[in-house]
Amino acid sequence: MNHQNEKWDVQLRKGSLELVILAALKSRKLYGLELLKLLHNFETMQITEGTLYPLLDRLKRDGQITANWIQEGENRPRKYYRLTEQGDQKLSALEARWRQSVSDIEYLLDHPGPKPVNPQGD
Amino acid sequence: MSHRDSIHQYITSLEKYLSRLNKSDSDEVIKEIESHIYDALELQEQNNESVDVQVILEGFGEPRTLAAHYVDHILQGTPPPKGFNAIQTVKKGVTQGLYYSTGFAGFSFALFLLAIAILKIFLSDDIGVWLAEHGNSVIITFHEHPHIGSKEILGHWIIPVTLILSAALSYLTYRLLQVLKHRL
Incomplete structure (x- = not known):
């Protein structure tokens, strides 16, 4: 990946990481390492442990996610995160804004000049 | 590792x-x-x-x-930790009066100690530190006839002791004044 792409990803992630985490936890419970591995499957979501854990802690304090230590079988206990109702609502709101932004950007990309831009009348 | x-x-x-x-x-x-x-x-x-x-x-x-x-x-x-505001108030509250009285108190006591050292050289019998009879009080005196039965301690060692104390006190006063000056 070149430097410019990397810079763009960092900028975009700053604004969208909260949405990414909430979306990843939609209807499933995950512990930190699992969540990190899940995000690493995607090219633009290569975040570090040092970014993920403080963010999870903040979202928990904001009441958007909850955390529980669960021990399964022989494994050592793990801290599982899931969405709260408030987190679920926040996700829906952010999702709507995200889709709106994407469609706005796509419209602009699909309608280059010199014709005037008229998104409402299209 | x-x-x-x-x-x-x-x-x-x-x-x-x-x-x-x-x-x-x-x-x-x-x-x-x-x-x-x-x-x-x-x-x-x-x-x-x-x-x-x-x-x-x-x-x-x-x-x-x-x-x-x-x-x-x-x-x-x-909120900031307890006591934080109090520290700020003290810092803010440094006035010229505090600055000069600190300097006066510190330097005059240092001078007093220096005077003891000098006087001990010339009036060695009249100035010094005596331990009172039975050892229940210490007398620092400038007197011709110290209390009967009292015993002088330190002797001429009082000269280096007071000189060192005087120098240390002057230095501490000077440093304290430097700090206070910034807060004036």
């Missing part, structure tokens, strides 16, 4: 930087990060990758930076 040593060193350092948080908050952070590190090491082993604890620790970043991320949002809006 073994895996355990590296992890222990990292966790100890992180604990130090998290010390501004409640013990329970700090313990929770440490417990989760420790759990992640050991899980990640196990995963490396299971996948037959070379086990590298440094790579995992690098993912968390410097303990100080990581701790700052937690401390920043956890302590956001928390």
Whole structure:
């Protein structure tokens, strides 16, 4: 990946990481390492442990996610995160804004000049 | 360094930087990060990758930076620690009066000690420190006839002792005045 792409990803992630985490936890419970591995499957979501854990802690304090230590079988206990109702609502709101932004950007990309831009009348 | 040593060193350092948080908050952070590190090491082993604890620790970043991320949002809006405001008031309250009276008190006492040292040279019998009879009080006197039965202590050693005390007091007063001057 070149430097410019990397810079763009960092900028975009700053604004969208909260949405990414909430979306990843939609209807499933995950512990930190699992969540990190899940995000690493995607090219633009290569975040570090040092970014993920403080963010999870903040979202928990904001009441958007909850955390529980669960021990399964022989494994050592793990801290599982899931969405709260408030987190679920926040996700829906952010999702709507995200889709709106994407469609706005796509419209602009699909309608280059010199014709005037008229998104409402299209 | 073994895996355990590296992890222990990292966790100890992180604990130090998290010390501004409640013990329970700090313990929770440490417990989760420790759990992640050991899980990640196990995963490396299971996948037959070379086990590298440094790579995992690098993912968390410097303990100080990581701790700052937690401390920043956890302590956001928390009032300053008790006593903080009082310190500010004292700093603000330095007036010219305080500045000059501190200087006067410090330097005049230093001069007094210096005078004792000089006078001891010329009037060696009349000035000194005496231990009163039965040893229940100490008399520092400038008197022709010290209390009968009292015993002089220090003797001529009072000269270097008072000289050193005088020099130390002058220096401390000077330093204190320098600090106060900035607050004037």
